[in-house]
Amino acid sequence: EINTSRYNEEFHEVCKLGDGAFGSVYKCVHRLDGCTYAIKKSKTPVAGSVYERNALNEVYAHAVLGKHPHVVRYYSAWAEEDHMYIQNEYCNGGSLAESLEENRQRGSHFSEAELTQILYQLAQGLRYIHSQNLVHLDIKPGNVFIHRNPKLLQSPESGLESCEEEEEFEEPILYKIGDLGHVTSMFNPSVEDGDCRYLANEILREDYDHLSKADIFSLGLTIFELGSGKELPKNGDEWHAIRRGELPILPHYSYALNHLLKSMVAPDPRDRPTALAVTQHSALCSTGKK
Numbered sequence: 001e002i003n004t005s006r007y008n009e010e011f012h013e014v015c016k017l018g019d020g021a022f023g024s025v026y027k028c029v030h031r032l033d034g035c036t037y038a039i040k041k042s043k044t045p046v047a048g049s050v051y052e053r054n055a056l057n058e059v060y061a062h063a064v065l066g067k068h069p070h071v072v073r074y075y076s077a078w079a080e081e082d083h084m085y086i087q088n089e090y091c092n093g094g095s096l097a098e099s100l101e102e103n104r105q106r107g108s109h110f111s112e113a114e115l116t117q118i119l120y121q122l123a124q125g126l127r128y129i130h131s132q133n134l135v136h137l138d139i140k141p142g143n144v145f146i147h148r149n150p151k152l153l154q155s156p157e158s159g160l161e162s163c164e165e166e167e168e169f170e171e172p173i174l175y176k177i178g179d180l181g182h183v184t185s186m187f188n189p190s191v192e193d194g195d196c197r198y199l200a201n202e203i204l205r206e207d208y209d210h211l212s213k214a215d216i217f218s219l220g221l222t223i224f225e226l227g228s229g230k231e232l233p234k235n236g237d238e239w240h241a242i243r244r245g246e247l248p249i250l251p252h253y254s255y256a257l258n259h260l261l262k263s264m265v266a267p268d269p270r271d272r273p274t275a276l277a278v279t280q281h282s283a284l285c286s287t288g289k290k
């Protein structure tokens with residue numbers, strides 16, 4: 001029978017979700033369990049190349065980072081017909097990069113409540129990754145995927161009370177850290193620079209003594225970008241000004257949130273808060289967490 005590949009046998013391909021240097025990602029339905037997954041299909045990397053190391057890092061990281069509400073879940077990986085496949089949890093709400101683009105086109109921006117909710121959830125995800133002595137090293141809007149919980153998006157009067165007890169305390173919208181291709185060990189790192197717009201200066205200078213704080217820096221700039229709606233610089237004077245700690249104030253948001261973001265992008269990584277400290281910050285006290 002033609003195409004006796006695991007991919008075609010086990011999955012029905014619904015549509016392409018994205019393309020990139022890495023390969024292509026497809027939305028697929030598993031023929032047996034009926035669930036929807038995101039499957040990345042990439043060319044088998046050349047043995048011994050940085051691509052192979054990244055591909056293996058990604059699978060090792062997913063295998064270690066089991067189940068967490070704010071990290072995209074991994075199910076399986078396999079190789080066949082000169083391609084590598086990784087089967088991940090499908091998040092139905094797109095990425096934060098798409099949300100950012102929509103806001104730019106509509107001229108709208110996230111509310112303080114939305115920003116603090118995103119920051120709180122992603123800081124929880126980083127707390128978990130760092131607790132496994134791993135670092136992500138490519139936190140950015142394009143690597144944060146959104147999952148809208150349809151059951152919980154209804155308004156309260158529409159029979160919400162009918163659902164299970166614990167569901168009532170779930171967040172209707174979940175933000176999940178994805179794309180673990182740059183993940184490496186906190187203490188025995190093989191660092192592959194992430195997107196330069198979100199890259200901490202010390203990483204560029206190959207100072208890997210505080211890698212978890214590079215993730216905090218990237219998260220701070222990610223939230224700043226969502227709040228400002230403006231493109232972040234890739235290089236030049238503006239890029240260096242931010243790395244000197246000169247972060248513009250976001251007028252639509254509270255002093256507390258602006259102060260927290262400024263501390264997250266402090267020039268000295270030791271001055272930046274840990275992921276745990278971010279989740280406990282006063283700026284996230286009311287709206288940020290349940």
Ligand SMILES: Cn1cc(CCO)c2c3c(c(-c4ccccc4Cl)cc21)C(=O)NC3=O
Nearest residue numbers: 017018025038040088089090091093094179
């Ligand atoms: C481009 N693109 C769009 C989506 C759907 C967002 O609503 C997406 C996903 C993933 C990934 C992904 C990223 C990096 C590695 C592997 C995968 Cl499957 C890429 C995705 C992933 O792991 N889970 C996704 O939902």
